[in-house]
Amino acid sequence: MDNDEHEHVIEATGLRRVYGGGFEAVRGISFSVARGEIFALLGTNGAGKTSTVELLEGLAAPAAGTVRVLGHDPCRERAAVRPRTGVMLQEGGFPSELTVTETARMWAGCTSSARPEAEALELVGLADKLRVRVKQLSGGERRRLDLALALLGEPEVLFLDEPTTGLDAEGRRDTWELVRNLRDSGTTVLLTTHYLEEAEGLADRLAILHKGRIATAGTPAEVTAGRPSRLSFRLPDGYFLGDLPPLTGLGVCEHEADGQVVRLRTRELQRTATAVLTWAAAAGIELSGLDMRSASLEEAFLGIAQEQDAAA
Ligand SMILES: Nc1ncnc2c1ncn2[C@@H]1O[C@H](COP(=O)(O)OP(=O)(O)OP(=O)(O)O)[C@@H](O)[C@H]1O
Numbered sequence: 001m002d003n004d005e006h007e008h009v010i011e012a013t014g015l016r017r018v019y020g021g022g023f024e025a026v027r028g029i030s031f032s033v034a035r036g037e038i039f040a041l042l043g044t045n046g047a048g049k050t051s052t053v054e055l056l057e058g059l060a061a062p063a064a065g066t067v068r069v070l071g072h073d074p075c076r077e078r079a080a081v082r083p084r085t086g087v088m089l090q091e092g093g094f095p096s097e098l099t100v101t102e103t104a105r106m107w108a109g110c111t112s113s114a115r116p117e118a119e120a121l122e123l124v125g126l127a128d129k130l131r132v133r134v135k136q137l138s139g140g141e142r143r144r145l146d147l148a149l150a151l152l153g154e155p156e157v158l159f160l161d162e163p164t165t166g167l168d169a170e171g172r173r174d175t176w177e178l179v180r181n182l183r184d185s186g187t188t189v190l191l192t193t194h195y196l197e198e199a200e201g202l203a204d205r206l207a208i209l210h211k212g213r214i215a216t217a218g219t220p221a222e223v224t225a226g227r228p229s230r231l232s233f234r235l236p237d238g239y240f241l242g243d244l245p246p247l248t249g250l251g252v253c254e255h256e257a258d259g260q261v262v263r264l265r266t267r268e269l270q271r272t273a274t275a276v277l278t279w280a281a282a283a284g285i286e287l288s289g290l291d292m293r294s295a296s297l298e299e300a301f302l303g304i305a306q307e308q309d310a311a312a
Pocket residue numbers: 019020023025043044045046047048049050051052
């Protein structure tokens with residue numbers, strides 16, 4: 001079969017990973033990633049992200065379950081998969097005495113059909129650091145070098161393990177733009193990250209891992225749907241929380257007042273906001289600092305971790 005016709009370029013089914021001593025770090029994970037999609041794996045420390053990505057990269061074989069990347073088993077059919085994938089590990093571990101160019105050249109020598117080193121280094125914004133030794137690079141610049149090396153082979157599938165850790169805000173934005181451009185030109189990207197705004201802004205779909213299992217998965221909008229939204233405002237002097245219309249029946253699940261500032265969490269933002277604004281208009285008062293926002297991925301993430309721990 002022509003691998004280019006695979007709709008899902010990454011398919012994980014029932015993956016398990018057990019370390020020496022019997023610790024099960026990955027406990028039956030299934031998901032797939034379509035060609036040209038950015039998929040993010042999120043999770044608390046030790047949730048099993050790196051353990052899963054290593055299985056996808058073919059660096060280890062699963063204790064159970066199957067992995068297919070571009071239609072092949074990345075561990076047993078490494079020769080078929082490796083030239084078409086780019087891997088950015090958490091720690092590059094390159095000889096620190098080499099310069100940036102020498103490192104890229106050395107890596108290009110191990111890469112089939114590599115793009116010119118200068119082009120890859122330019123893509124990640126290291127064009128002005130070509131003669132600098134790796135040991136002299138800042139932490140963020142090393143991450144960029146790691147990314148440049150992963151891009152050398154013009155990969156169809158790119159694995160990025162915490163690609164923006166250590167980057168400043170500008171470096172992070174540049175990396176996001178680069179990853180989006182790669183996706184738009186057809187590259188499939190699987191990334192792990194601790195930055196929830198990164199996953200929210202970048203990922204087409206994501207999975208949140210918790211203790212080796214997928215707690216939830218979907219588009220960022222799907223994952224945050226159903227989580228309470230926030231509504232806050234300041235009441236004028238002389239008005240109090242108890243003056244508001246009855247909050248029961250409006251989907252409000254939490255309310256608090258800090259002086260004149262009222263904060264509500266509601267599962268029905270439109271109904272709650274309409275009731276509050278109608279009440280304010282009827283009373284002829286202005287609600288200063290009015291702020292409404294849907295649940296963020298961060299709130300969903302924290303809520304899921306708490307729920308899973310409570311259920312356990
Ligand atoms: N070689 C190993 N031997 C035994 N246990 C391991 C080994 N490598 C990882 N683990 C354990 O497996 C679990 C999952 O680790 P993993 O590195 O996959 O998590 P992670 O989600 O990537 O975490 P982080 O966000 O901290 O990078 C952790 O409890 C970790 O201690």
